[in-house]
Amino acid sequence: MKSFRSALAAPALAGILAGALALTASFSGQAAPAAPASASVAAASGAAPAALVLPQPPDIAAKAYLLLDVTAGGQQLAGSNIDMPVEPASLTKLMTAYLVFDALRAKKVSLTQTCPVSVQAWKTPGSRMFIDPKMQVPVQDLIKGMVVQSGNDATVALAECVGGTVERFVQMMNDQARALGMNATTYKNPDGLPTPGHITTARDLATLALRLMRDFPQDMGYFAIKQYYYPGTPVSNENNRNALLQRDPTVDGLKTGFTNAAGYCLVATARRDFPNLSGRRLLSVVLGTASEAARADESQKLLNWGYTAYDGVKLFDAGHPAATPAVWKGASDTLKLGSADPIIVAVPSGDAARITTEIARPDPLIAPFKQGQKVATLKVKLDGQVIDEVPLAALAAVDEAGFLGRAWDTMRLWLR
Secondary structure, eight states, rough: BBBBBOOOOOOOOOGGGOOOEEEEOOOOSOOOOOOOSSSSOOOOSSSOOOOOOOOOOOOOOEEEEEEETTTSSSEEEEEETTTOOOOOGGHHHHHHHHHHHHHTTTTTSSSOOOEEOHHHHHOOOOOOOOTTTTTTEHHHHHHHHTTSSSHHHHHHHHEEEEEHHHHHHHHHHHHHHHTOTHHHHHHHHSSOOOOTOOBOOHHHOOOOOOOOOOOHHHGGGGGGGGGGGGTTSSSOOOSOOOOOOOOOEEEEEEEEEEEETEEEEEEEEEEEEEEEEEEEEEEEEEESSHHHHHHHHHHHHHHHHHHHHHEEEEETTSSOOOOOOOBBSSSSSSEEESSSSSEEEEEEEEEEEEEGEEEEEOSOOOOOTTTTTTEEEEEEEETTTTEEEEEEEEESBBBBOOOOHHHHHHHHHHHH
């Protein structure tokens, strides 16, 4: 079970585990690489325990798919062919949206600012918002046309508005992909029309979707709009092509895509409440299905399975230390390690009592430490085998001690 977890780390509320969570700390130097959840780990006696058996996903009729638990920091629950190069089709528009939202945040454009519709935008083939060169369209309406109607014309108009030219905007897309770690992705256009070399992977699409939700939570409402049309265009209210928005009230995004080569694709996210954990969010990426109905059905199947096969378990609350190890040569004797966010992990349903944790960190810890500095790794284990790893950071800064304090601790370290 791999993880897309970014820099999470957080504190202690093991009430959900009702005493079943055994917290241990490893004070060896560097954290050892996590063993794959499916691999056997040698026991202290030298005998290898049986391989950890995790829930098996249902058959998904798609070329590639991936399911992540967003609330658990992007923990991977299931996947197939996640690094296979694929055409992104209109899922390309997720990156276009990212750059538009970034430009809005930087105040380079505004929602009410109007953008001209170039002949190039007007003539872009494929899905359309049906705007034309006589129009000046507000950015907020172009976003809706791009997201809800999957309008290629709206997408090109946004690219020109934000980037100056389509070519410049495409360069911005590729630069942003590198910055996000989407190293298997190359963009050739902002809309997803088939072009040689325009490729991505399920893993990279999941990375992009996670960053969209994390970096621009205030803009995620666009992806939940069920119907839209722009006044003056020759269409009535057009349904969002994400059929799950109509079918499942817990689904609130993100985007569909289709070309003949890519097949029918959908990146979807859902948020459901549970007695012990409200607002649990999953993200599915389903690529290369055979029809519109199939991409919705397979995505729904994958999301439903994730919610039933795995429980979300909160290990530590936000801002509460997961550990307070000793610090040497510091103005404080201890360092509080945790996270600004809750630490939540996904475990097979009913298996919370089998969780143990281990903290791997350097020893000794020598000041100074900055607040937010990554210091350690929390390893979450099921039956002794690692299923997730969570970075732990300094919750508060620890400055260096004065000369005498540093000298005293230097002598103490020699005597250890």
